[in-house]
Amino acid sequence: MKADVGVAPEGAEQPVSVFPINAGSLVPPHGSHAAVALAKLASLDSGELAKNCPSAIELLSNVASAIASRKSDESTQLFRLGNLNDLERKLIDDVLGEGEVAGIVALPDGWLAQIQESVLAGIWRIRLETDAAYDYIEVSAIPEIVKRAASDLTSSDLTIDAAPEGVMNVLPVLAEIRERALAWRPGLRSQIINFTLLPMNSVDMAFLQQSVGNGPIQLILRGYNTCRVLATGIRNVWSVQFFNATDTIILDTLEVGGVPTVALAADEDFEASVERLQEIMEAYFK
Structure with a gap:
């Protein structure tokens, strides 16, 4: 299943998949x-x-x-x-x-x-x-191969195409993501955009996901709850989603920076x- 930024998966055992995986x-x-x-x-x-x-x-x-x-x-x-x-x-x-x-x-x-x-x-x-x-x-x-793929196998810039009808807030959000991603350097603090609180409709979210695309990395963290960290197709931009015990999304964010801290030892x-x-x-x- 193609990963949608801001959309929770259906079913407790179905991961948000960038690539097919068991x-x-x-x-x-x-x-x-x-x-x-x-x-x-x-x-x-x-x-x-x-x-x-x-x-x-x-x-x-x-x-x-x-x-x-x-x-x-x-x-x-x-x-x-x-x-x-x-x-x-x-x-x-x-x-x-x-x-x-x-x-x-x-x-x-x-x-x-x-x-x-x-x-x-x-x-x-x-x-x-x-x-x-x-x-x-x-x-x-975090394994070096994760950092290398996040740097070498993603795009350095975010292209913002003409938005479809029905969008609300996605264009300024994309402009902010592009600006932050280009400006970020190692050692700087990561910046988080919280979609759980941000007014975005389904058209916004679909266009956002289409714009940032899917990247080469998928991480699953299982603890008291589940966290899923996906690299997008844009360098320094990550989808970080938290789910409760019933696999309902409770926090949906994009994180601009290095590998998200939640995945690091x-x-x-x-x-x-x-x-x-x-x-x-x-x-x-x-």
């Missing part, structure tokens, strides 16, 4: 985050793990070291999984689990990158389907993840 793959498993990973590992023998999964244990130790002193604004760190055997990959899967943020990035030539935050915020699993499959862990506030998230990962390492591998 909705189930974006829903993290129920459970208490790190406790789920610990429970899975409790059934495995640590001696056998240490003997049969040395590369996985070394990788996890390196991830723990990378995240220990990390701040959210530092450069990303990548850890390739190509040298791991099946058992080691299972161990990585069990330790990291699946957290609240998932998504896809559409790349040139029809390739896709699948993104899944682990139960340890700031530690991401990225699977990149190209001419060869790439699978890696990234320690960052913060400094306190890194600190909590360090403690959790160290607990896992100490309990099962030492």
Whole structure:
């Protein structure tokens, strides 16, 4: 289904889709985050793990070291999984689990990158389907591939065509979006346009969506409620929509700036993840 800015999806399990995607793959498993990973590992023998999964244990130790002193604004760190055997990959899967943020990035030539935050915020699993499959862990506030796609695969300017009959307020809103998007630079505060409070009719919203278009990124955040973050076709312009438990939209915005803060791991998230990962390492591998 084509994503409409300002229109809630029909049905609790139907995502706002920029590109076709299996909705189930974006829903993290129920459970208490790190406790789920610990429970899975409790059934495995640590001696056998240490003997049969040395590369996985070394990788996890390196991830723990990378995240220990990390701040959210530092450069990303990548850890390739190509040298791991099946058992080691299972161990990585069990330790990291699946957290609240998932998504896809559409790349040139029809390739896709699948993104899944682990139960340890700031530690991401990225699977990149190209001419060869790439699978890696990234320690960052948001995967670098999201920032690159938002910059390289979107348009630098917003073209405003002649408006159809029946519009109310869309033209000055589009002019404001264009001005803000062109002026935004890294380090500046993001600016938010709230359509939940702004008087816009259905013609306005349809023309707005047509004008900004669909971009290459879709992120789904599952917590107490659902948040869906979509890159538009215009650089620095994002659709950020919040839904309640019945999948009814409760806040509909366009955000002009970098990757929306709601999707980013913060400094306190890194600190909590360090403690959790160290607990896992100490309990099962030492």
